[in-house]
Amino acid sequence: MILDCNNNENENLMNIAILSRNPALYSTQSLARAARVRHHYVRILDYVNCDLIMEDGNLTISYHGQVIRDIDAIIPRIGASHTNYGSAVIRQFEQKGIMTTLSSEALLKSRDKLTCSQILASAGLQIPRTIVSNNTIMYGDLLETFDKNVVIKLIHGTHGIGVVLAESKGQAESILEAFNKTKQKSMMQEFIAEAKGADIRILVVDQEIVGTMKRQAKEGEFRSNLHRGGSSKVEPISEKEKEVALKAVKHLGLKVAGVDMLRSNRGPLILEVNASPGLEGIETTTKVDIAGRIINFIEKSVNQLESV
Numbered sequence: 001m002i003l004d005c006n007n008n009e010n011e012n013l014m015n016i017a018i019l020s021r022n023p024a025l026y027s028t029q030s031l032a033r034a035a036r037v038r039h040h041y042v043r044i045l046d047y048v049n050c051d052l053i054m055e056d057g058n059l060t061i062s063y064h065g066q067v068i069r070d071i072d073a074i075i076p077r078i079g080a081s082h083t084n085y086g087s088a089v090i091r092q093f094e095q096k097g098i099m100t101t102l103s104s105e106a107l108l109k110s111r112d113k114l115t116c117s118q119i120l121a122s123a124g125l126q127i128p129r130t131i132v133s134n135n136t137i138m139y140g141d142l143l144e145t146f147d148k149n150v151v152i153k154l155i156h157g158t159h160g161i162g163v164v165l166a167e168s169k170g171q172a173e174s175i176l177e178a179f180n181k182t183k184q185k186s187m188m189q190e191f192i193a194e195a196k197g198a199d200i201r202i203l204v205v206d207q208e209i210v211g212t213m214k215r216q217a218k219e220g221e222f223r224s225n226l227h228r229g230g231s232s233k234v235e236p237i238s239e240k241e242k243e244v245a246l247k248a249v250k251h252l253g254l255k256v257a258g259v260d261m262l263r264s265n266r267g268p269l270i271l272e273v274n275a276s277p278g279l280e281g282i283e284t285t286t287k288v289d290i291a292g293r294i295i296n297f298i299e300k301s302v303n304q305l306e307s308v
């Protein structure tokens with residue numbers, strides 16, 4: 001059986017698949033609405049339930065027993081716990097030459113904090129000083145190279161969970177040991193006290209900055225994540241911050257990204273770059289139709305592909 005996509009008669013109208021686990025999520029809804037407003041046909045596919053078939057040099061994707069065909073573009077919204085399978089599904093679409101707002105390679109580069117930090121640092125971009133070690137006996141010596149306060153974070157953490165501020169070397173060592181014991185990879189990082197619990201989220205679509213906001217941690221908290229009770233407001237950013245954000249996104253090979261930055265005494269430091277940035281916080285704070293910008297970008301890219 002073949003998954004029925006709309007047989008769009010108007011050649012500018014597209015069949016777009018949003019790869020998302022949950023159709024009820026704000027970001028999924030917002031993207032679907034922006035595409036439908038432009039009269040595109042939208043399918044929401046739970047990528048974990050996409051079956052990948054490889055035979056006779058041919059790659060197909062099957063969804064609940066139906067072969068998926070005639071997709072013009074995909075918008076992957078891959079959750080942190082399904083990065084590997086999500087990237088395999090994207091790769092399957094890529095092999096068929098289908099436009100994607102997120103490449104499988106860029107997803108893998110940006111998803112874990114260690115790989116992302118390595119790529120950013122090697123591109124000459126400033127990040128907080130970071131050390132990763134599996135040697136429990138070295139923890140003490142390595143921690144000595146930081147100031148008194150050190151941030152310990154899980155390499156695969158999200159939403160601020162697994163980001164801990166240690167206020168002494170002893171505390172830091174205990175936290176690192178605990179993560180190590182439970183086989184969770186972590187990193188030690190310089191604490192940027194002067195950021196005062198705030199960070200900047202910069203939304204980039206197709207090398208253009210489309211929205212910026214400042215997130216402020218709630219009283220008594222240093223993590224500014226909205227999921228951790230942080231608040232947000234529109235925030236203008238400097239030319240230097242724009243330049244750094246665009247360079248980071250370019251080096252990671254991302255087309256749609258949320259860059260998180262700390263304002264430090266030595267300039268902007270990139271914390272992380274999100275490959276499937278949540279749209280709720282940025283759209284409600286800035287009132288910018290970010291989902292619409294993403295669909296516009298798809299329209300432009302698919303038209304360019306077709307005219308080649």
Ligand SMILES: Nc1ncnc2c1ncn2[C@@H]1O[C@H](COP(=O)(O)OP(=O)(O)O)[C@@H](O)[C@H]1O
Pocket residue numbers: 128151153157158159160161163189190191192193195197198199217222223224225260262271272
């Ligand atoms: N090195 C640091 N110095 C100061 N604040 C930090 C540092 N690292 C993280 N934070 C704060 O904690 C929040 C969560 O950290 P982050 O690395 O973005 O993890 P997550 O992926 O869980 O959001 C950041 O948004 C920032 O407010």
Ligand SMILES: [Mg+2]
Pocket residue numbers: 159160225260272
């Ligand atoms: Mg973050």
